[in-house]
Amino acid sequence: MxxxxxxxxxxxxxxxxxxxxxxxxxxxxxxxxxxxxxxxxxxxxxxxxxxxxxxxxxxxxxxxxxxxxxxxxxxxxxxxxxxxxxxxxxxxxxxxxxxxxxxxxxFTRGSLENHLFRRTIPLPWSNRIKTTLGAAKGLAFLHGGPEPVVYRDFKTPNILLDSERNAKLSDFGPAKADPQGDKTHVSTRVVGTYGYAAPDFDILTGRRSMDKKHPSGEQNLVAWARPYLVDKRKLYQLVDPRLELNYSLKWMLKAWQLAYICLRCQERILYGIQSGIFLSFT
Missing domain, CATH: 3.30.200.20 (Phosphorylase Kinase; domain 1)
Structure with missing residues (x-):
């Protein structure tokens, strides 16, 4: 220490x-x-x-x-x-x-936030999946070690990308050791901005978790996406339109199914499953 x-x-x-x-x-x-x-x-x-x-x-x-x-x-x-x-x-x-x-x-090549929202050319679908898998593997390592760590600031600004678009989790200031056995309990609450959504929503939609540039009913990403998640026929409407259908329909459906599972889980157990949720892509 x-x-x-x-x-x-x-x-x-x-x-x-x-x-x-x-x-x-x-x-x-x-x-x-x-x-x-x-x-x-x-x-x-x-x-x-x-x-x-x-x-x-x-x-x-x-x-x-x-x-x-x-x-x-x-x-x-x-x-x-x-x-x-x-x-x-x-x-x-x-x-x-x-x-x-x-x-x-x-040295890295900027955050996932920059690659998603601040560049003219959209991040390709293959890179989005690669980045998501990398971030999930990083979380799995933190959560599954001999002394698990609760990474409480999992959002696009804290996921850095190297020159090959490999994800690198950063900003461990708010991290906490996971309570084990008789150790003192540590809160697993998410530390972040109001309107937080897991990065998979940002990655798939190309939209920020909270964006006041959209109409009032669409500013909160999760609230906007929720009605579409219950109807497979509407899922394509959630995908970043800048991709222009340049993505795998199969993996798009699977990604949204997993995102919906995360959305339905209670916060107290979410951190334990989000680390492995996208590992099924491998």
Whole structure:
């Protein structure tokens, strides 16, 4: 667990050094994200990169007066420092200096939110399914480990995509350890914006969970979609129209059937099934 010394990390004036793996990270600038940092880094105990070589990374800076407090920053360091999976964003390092808190991640190509809503060319159907499966596998890893983790901020801004459209779950500040045995109970409530819907709704419809640009009766995505979900003949009307029917009808029907199952489940058990719900696509 991270504390004043953050486990095996020793704080330096500039950057951090991991005493267990001899991996050092220097931060010539703390204002750019993503930024190019010069590193001498030893990966997995193998041969280190040459001094002076560069790697592009993404840097997350905690604002001193921001909503995410120091405790959530420590939680993220703790979780990502101990959990390793292809569908979790890789934490390369972190830094603390005065009231500055930095997290250094592997570089990705933006969030799922950006790919769905802020690009002219729509995200292809195959990439949407691939991303959904990747996110589900990341959740399955978190929920199914020896010490399960409740990931309470599962939404499109926190699902990052790499250059091959592989999903990487990020933002573990609100995460909680799942209560086991006699351990103290931890709430599994979703932390997020009013009108939250699981990302599969956003992915399939190309619409935000809550969007005031739509007419009043269509602003809440779940409320708008619910009447269509009970009639297979109307399901195609829910699919992102920008796809122009460039999708598999079979998998579209299956995706919506699974989404409907999630919608009917009570919140207290939803987190336990959403991690595996799309694994049936494999």
């Amino acid at each position: 991270a504390d004043n010394n953050c486990g095996c990390w020793a704080f330096l004036k500039r950057g951090v050094c991991n005493s267990s793996s001899s991996a050092c990270l220097t931060l010539p600038t703390q204002s750019l994200a993503p930024a190019l940092f010069m590193m001498l880094i030893e990966e997995n105990g193998t041969a280190p990169a040459k001094p002076g070589s560069g790697i592009t990374v993404a840097v997350k800076s905690l604002k001193p007066d921001g909503l995410q407090g120091h405790r959530e920053w420590v939680v993220e360091v703790d979780f990502l420092g101990q959990l390793h999976h292809p569908n979790l964003v890789k934490l390369i390092g972190y830094c603390i200096e005065g009231n500055r808190r930095l997290l250094v991640y592997e």
